[in-house]
Amino acid sequence: MSAVAKAQTFWRSAMEGIRHQPFVHAVSTITLAIALFTLGLARSAAHELDRLVGSLGGEVRVTVYLDPRVPPAARTAVADGLRRRGMVVEEVSPRAALDRLVRELGPAAESLRGLSEDPLPPSLEVRVPESMRAPTSLRGLAAELRGTPAVTGVDYGEQAVERLSAIARAVRWAGWVAFVVLVGATLIIVSATLQLAIYARREEVEIQKLVGATDRFVQAPFLLEGALQGIAGAALAIAGLIAFRQTLSPQLATLLSFLRLPGAGTDARPWMDALQLALAGAGLGLAGSYLAVHRFLRA
Amino acid sequence: MIQMFHVTKAFPGDPPALVDVNLTVEKGEFVFLTGPSGAGKTTLLRLVFCAEPATRGQILVGGRNVARIRQASIPFLRRNIGVVFQDFKLLPHRTVLDNVALSLDVLGVPRPEARQRANRMLKLVGLQHKTESLPLKLSGGEQQRVVIARALVNEPALLLADEPTGNLDPALSQEIMSLLQDANVRGTTVIVATHDLPMVERSGKRVVRLDRGRIVSDAGGPTVVRRVG
Numbered sequence A: 001m002s003a004v005a006k007a008q009t010f011w012r013s014a015m016e017g018i019r020h021q022p023f024v025h026a027v028s029t030i031t032l033a034i035a036l037f038t039l040g041l042a043r044s045a046a047h048e049l050d051r052l053v054g055s056l057g058g059e060v061r062v063t064v065y066l067d068p069r070v071p072p073a074a075r076t077a078v079a080d081g082l083r084r085r086g087m088v089v090e091e092v093s094p095r096a097a098l099d100r101l102v103r104e105l106g107p108a109a110e111s112l113r114g115l116s117e118d119p120l121p122p123s124l125e126v127r128v129p130e131s132m133r134a135p136t137s138l139r140g141l142a143a144e145l146r147g148t149p150a151v152t153g154v155d156y157g158e159q160a161v162e163r164l165s166a167i168a169r170a171v172r173w174a175g176w177v178a179f180v181v182l183v184g185a186t187l188i189i190v191s192a193t194l195q196l197a198i199y200a201r202r203e204e205v206e207i208q209k210l211v212g213a214t215d216r217f218v219q220a221p222f223l224l225e226g227a228l229q230g231i232a233g234a235a236l237a238i239a240g241l242i243a244f245r246q247t248l249s250p251q252l253a254t255l256l257s258f259l260r261l262p263g264a265g266t267d268a269r270p271w272m273d274a275l276q277l278a279l280a281g282a283g284l285g286l287a288g289s290y291l292a293v294h295r296f297l298r299a
Numbered sequence B: 001m002i003q004m005f006h007v008t009k010a011f012p013g014d015p016p017a018l019v020d021v022n023l024t025v026e027k028g029e030f031v032f033l034t035g036p037s038g039a040g041k042t043t044l045l046r047l048v049f050c051a052e053p054a055t056r057g058q059i060l061v062g063g064r065n066v067a068r069i070r071q072a073s074i075p076f077l078r079r080n081i082g083v084v085f086q087d088f089k090l091l092p093h094r095t096v097l098d099n100v101a102l103s104l105d106v107l108g109v110p111r112p113e114a115r116q117r118a119n120r121m122l123k124l125v126g127l128q129h130k131t132e133s134l135p136l137k138l139s140g141g142e143q144q145r146v147v148i149a150r151a152l153v154n155e156p157a158l159l160l161a162d163e164p165t166g167n168l169d170p171a172l173s174q175e176i177m178s179l180l181q182d183a184n185v186r187g188t189t190v191i192v193a194t195h196d197l198p199m200v201e202r203s204g205k206r207v208v209r210l211d212r213g214r215i216v217s218d219a220g221g222p223t224v225v226r227r228v229g
Helices: A002-022 A023-060 A072-084 A094-114 A137-144 A158-200 A202-208 A215-255 A271-299 B040-050 B071-078 B096-105 B111-124 B142-153 B170-185 B198-201
Strands: A061-066 A090-094 A123-127 A149-155 B002-009 B016-025 B030-034 B056-061 B081-084 B157-163 B189-193 B206-211 B214-220
Touching: A002 A123, A002 B030, A002 B111, A023 A215, A023 A271, A061 A137, A061 B170, A072 A090, A072 A094, A072 A123, A090 A094, A094 B056, A123 B081, A137 A158, A158 A202, A158 A215, A158 A271, A202 A215, A202 A271, A202 B071, A215 A271, A215 B071, B002 B030, B016 B040, B016 B214, B030 B170, B030 B198, B040 B056, B040 B071, B040 B157, B040 B189, B071 B081, B081 B142, B081 B206, B096 B111, B096 B142, B111 B142, B142 B157, B142 B170, B170 B189, B170 B198
Parallel strands: B030 B189, B030 B206, B081 B157, B157 B189
Antiparallel strands: A061 A123, A061 A149, A090 A123, B002 B016, B002 B056, B206 B214
C-alpha cells in the first residue's frame, strides 16, 4: 500500500514539475527527439547497408576447376558432395565455358576460333549459402576442395571477398562509434537541461529532505520526468521518421536507384522498431535525469 | 530525549558557533533557547536534526548518536523530528493541505489517509477553511500555523521551533505558543529558540540561555535550576 501511495506521490510530483517548467522540459524532449530521430535514421541506413553487403556477398561464386582426365563420375561426385552441403552447383562443360568466354570477349574472341580442341577445363560454379560466405569459411572450403584429387584449382575472388568483408566491418564499427558519441552527447545535454529543472526546484528538494525524504524519494519524480520526456521524444522521433519515409525516402530511392535492392526500404516490423525507439528514449531520459539528480544531491 | 556532550561547532573563518556545550533535554520537556543573535541557538537546533555535523563532541537524539549516523539514516531520524522554521519553508505551488500532507507523503501514507490526517491537523491549528489555499495567499501567522501543522502531523517525538514567532505580532505569537504547548501536553518534547523574552518569562518553562556559543544559564520551571554547561 505504501509503495502505491509513493508511486502516486511521485507521479503527481512529476506532473507538477512538468507543468511548472514547460520550457525546460520541452528543450529536453526536443533534444531527445532529435537524438532518437538521428538514431532511427542511422539504424535504417545501417540496415540498408547490411542488406547491400549481404546481397553483394550473394554474388560471390566459387569456381572449382576439375581435372579433364578424371572420369565424369568422379566430377559428378564432387558436385554432389557440395550439393549435399546446401550449395547450388552448376556444372560447366569445357564447351560451355568457351562459349561464355567468346561471348564475354566479343570481337576480341576472334583469335579463339582457330583452336582445334576446347582449351578450358570442366568446372563447377558454386553458390554458397549465407552462413558460409565469411572469408574464413570460404578459405576453408577452397582448401578442402584443393585437396580433392579431381580438383585442379579453386577461385572465389579472394581479394574481393576480403575487401567486402572489411568494408562491412568498418561500417559496423563506424556505426557503433557514431552511436556511442550520439548517446553520450545526448546524455550530457539532457542531464544539463534537467539539472536546470532540478536547480529551479532546489527549495522543494530541501524541504522534502527536512521532513525526512530519502534520496530515492527525491530522485523518483525526476527520474519519472526523464522517462516521460524520453517517451515523448521517441513519439516525436517516430513521427519524424514516418514523415521522412513518406516524403524524402522515395526521392532518395530514385536518386540511389543503382543501389536499391529488392525489398529495400520496407520495414518488416515497424511496431517493434517503434517500441525499441520508445524504450531507448525512456532509457536515455532516465539515464540523463539520474545523472542530473545524482550530481545535484551530491553537490 | 537529547543529550549533548562537549559539543563544539565551528565554521571555517568564523568564531565557533557553539563551544563545549553540555545539555540534556528529557522526554516530554518544553525548553526555550534564548540569547542574542549569533549566540548559537539556530546552530544547536541544526545539529539536533542533522542539518550540520558537530565539529567535536557527541549528540544523542532518542538514544541515537547523530555524530556517527550514516548519511542514508538521516531521513529516518528526521521523521521523528518536526521542525518549525522562521522563514516557513512552505512549497509555494502546493496547497496548504498538500504542504501539511508532505510529511506523510514521504512516509508512504496512502493519499486519502494523509489528507484526512492533514485536515485534522489543520483544524487543530484553526486553518480548516484554508486547506485549498496557496501559502502565499496566507498571512504570516497563518503560514506559521501551516508549518506547525506540517511539523506535527506525523506525531513526532521531538519538535524544534526556530523563532516561530519572530515575524508575528504579540497576539499571534501567543496563539502560536499555545499550539506548541498543546503539542507538548500531548507528549511531544518541544525546544523553541526565541528572542521573545517576555513570552519566555510568562511561560514559566525551562530556559537555556546561550551567549557566543556557550550556555550561560539553564533555569527550569518555577524552582529548578539546572547545571550550567
